[in-house]
Amino acid sequence: MTTKLFGERVPRVEDQRFLRGRGRYVDDVLVGPGTLHAAVLRSPHAHARILDIDVSAVLDLEGVHAVWTHEDLDGVMADPLPLLIPHPALTHGRTQFALARDEVNHVGEAIAFVVADDRYVAEDAVDRIRVTYDFLPAVVGIEAARAATHLVHDDVPGNVGARMEQHHGDAPAAIAAAPRRLSLDLTIERSSCQPMEGRGVVARWDPDTSRLTVWSSTQTSTGVRGCVAARLGLDLAQVDVITPDVGGGFGVKINHPWPEELLVPMAARALGRPVKFTEDRREHFISSAHERGQVHHVEVGFDEDGRVLGLDVTFWHDHGAYSPYGLIVPIITATQLLGPYKPGAYRVQFESLFTNTVMVTPYRGAGRPQGCFVMERTMDAIAAELGLDRTAVRAANFIQPDEFPYDHGLVFQDGRELEYDSGDYPASLDKLKALIGWDGFPALQAEAAAEGRRIGIGLACYVEGTGVGPYEGAHVHVETSGKVKVAIGLTTQGQGHATVFAQIVADELGVPLEDVEVVSGDTRKMPYAVGTFASRAAVMSGSAVQLAAQAVREKALRIAAEALEADVADLEIVDGLVQVRGTDATLALGTVAVLSNPLRYAFDEASKAATQFAVGDPGKPPVAEDDEPGLEARDFYSPQRATFASGMHAVIVETDPDTAEVRILRYAVVHDCGRIINPMIVEGQIHGGVAQGVGGALYERMEYDDSGQLLNASFMDFLMPYVTEVPDTIEIDHLETPSPLNRLGIKGAGEAGVIPGSAAIAAAIEDAEGFPITAMPISPSELHALRQSKETP
């Protein structure tokens, strides 16, 4: 048997290409002079009625080919964009138009679309468009949205898009009867994904074949394909969507179709020329999506051991101007807030509010960082109230290893029951305490205090539902050369899919890793797929890849058994050779591929072996009734419910007594994503997640002024952490609690690293400073202000 690759630190096969600048992104496609370039006129105002759009000065400009406004859009192109995930509680869902019709609802909303010889001319043209506005008051922030003095959408009373409640047991009664009670008010600010590559679309219409090819930097090529076909009135069979290399997604590219994903193909067909749109950074800030902004009120009742008897959470979710992605983010907050704990009773209510700001769709973590912050701050508050160790309060509330599967009695984001499949939270906590040196910290803190230094420790625990349905598929094809081509339908944006899925296939088929090539996100190769989100690729596509590879293996052995006149049970595949155990009889997998396809015509030397006078039993049809030619298989994986990964982070910070700067001294992670396909890739995911968590905790916020202008729409003022702001070392320990829901025993790992960042860092700052931290992110300026307010009561 070939050495098993599953579980090994296999170097990423993608890296040579990416690190040498040989990645191929959307902007690298169709770079020739025949391609036209698009630019978009975006609203400079947060809320206004459009009275008139004058484009007369545009078409005079040399190099301009066309300009579209809403009144130029035909048929369904003129309708609001789809509400992707409807929900009964989303009573007032609203989506934007591809180009604004009568009203703009946030700075950055698309108003006009210009196509020109190059992007320079296109931007010159955009500058010449004159729009007359009737200004309306802007609703900015949760407080203004709740006050509803002004409305974002005239027909959405109170700015409330949705109101939703879930409960398990009678939380208010449990709290009322509890021996101890606390209430907390907690706030998380907005941030956003900010992938290195922004959005981008290229489209080419081929009049000879009546086919449209679209390249998009998306997290769902099949989703884009469906929308483009529907809006442009094309059959699905006329549209191919290809996702080349993608420079990061982090959630923002799962939303679709973006206006440009429809306008670019529309323009390409109308003009008979390829058209390209490449988003710039300012556009990404003001016209893609944000996340995180929520305000929570918590009521909790508990006993003297810190055991939570009743938990009642009410929160307000800032949805921005539109709600195309439905209620996924607040539903995830509402359900995943529970983390590894089992409160006696739980009630959660939220309102999803419209504001005149960029819309909110999932960003890595997708509502969980907020929920984790709220739950973990509550745990810390209980510990402080009772004078107990913070880990003891958590341990008192953990779901125990023998209680799985554990049903919370709630409905998760996929419409299925919130039922945890497996986990071992006490073991994780033991590992984390050992890793960070929890029990020895008070002595270190006292030592530091004696030197005039303030240090603090914090921890946070989370559970993440990963690998949600509905399904993913894979196609595995052995070429006559013996090389294996694998196609998965979901897209890849840097996760290392080409490595981990090749590991699974190489193990299953007994071929060297370098003989396996994985292609993703190309609807020509896998037209049925959902997309890359919710930490689902490993679980969903990984399982599908394993199933398809297994089917190929079975077929290969069957054909080889016949050719070698051996029993299938006596065969093994090693280094691409099928062999009869204990004999010299072998057959290359490539030859098996030749034999799998009965031929009349030989096309090369090898294929002669499969021609009609060379092979086959004249007494049977060349292809059996229940079989197909070719050594290939397609299979799909569709789980009943999500699998639940978990983890815990601990952090030690130092706060400067004078400048209130916060420095991270140590950051420790214990992570359980079930069986690990490639520890190096999982650790990379954790590193990136922690970096984003640090950003969310200490640096990033969307700085809107009262008129709805985003004041920090650039990397100069929106403070994504540099490598200098992220801990040098992230200490990681793994726990592997296999998932019983899939054959590989795996759970997702993509988002985990970011989830507990704000919660853990807030706890550590609180421990260093000695007063509660209730809002994140926190800047030195804000920490200084908090100190001042504590000094002058």
Add this chain to the structure above:
Amino acid sequence: MKPAPFAYHRPGSTAEAVSLLAADPDAKVLAGGQSLVPLLSMRLAAPSALVDLGAIPDLDSIRVEAAGVTIGALARHAAVLSSDEAAACQPLLRLALQHVAHPTIRNRGTTVGSIVHADPAAEMPVVLRLLGGSVVAEGPAGRRTVEAADLFVGPLETSLGHDEVATSAFFPALPAGGGVAFEEIARRHGDYAMAGVAVVVRREGEQLVEVRAGFVSVSDIPVVVDLTDVVTGGGDPGEAALASLEPAADIHATADYRAQLVRVLTRRVVAAAVADASSRSLTR
């Protein structure tokens, strides 16, 4: 993020650059481009023409003499930073330049360009002003020297005429008995500082006879505060500095926090500069 159309000139001499500028009141000088090019790309500036100094010979010199360091208009921050002779002559140059943005920006950005851009958050205008340096400008009327004290008139505004090109900046040498220090606090490494302080001190024998501080990001133009009496009298230089400044708020810092940074940094940097003067007198 593509600039609006502009004409591009690449003169071969300073005189030619001056006449191009004189002929077009909307033209802008391009040197390292690290401030100007982003402004063009975001269409926050749309000059009719750029006059690129890049082809003018000998503008990239760094001349170190006993009196001080003369830096040519095309000398990059990185070149000045790595010049051991310049650092030996006036150590504040290297101390401050380490805080100017990131290596890639320092590789293109020019020190003289940063000075005449006159951003209140920039380090080098403050260093020039604190050290009592000057700039040489060439215009249609010829060459003149502008003292730093007369150069900065407002945020992003200098007293140079539109048709004048700053060809060099002069930073006086650290005198005997002198010491310097620089510290700033930014949200992220390499960002514009929320506040920064540069201090120069001078001793005569054991006696401290001069303590002066310059401030980054806390005033519209570089301000120098003389702290000699406060420090020699045993007072708090932090509070004394604040009395001459009015820190403002922005999205990264409240006015109160910025005042706190001035207070803390001034104390720290004065102490560091005094220590620097002591250690230099010991090694001499």
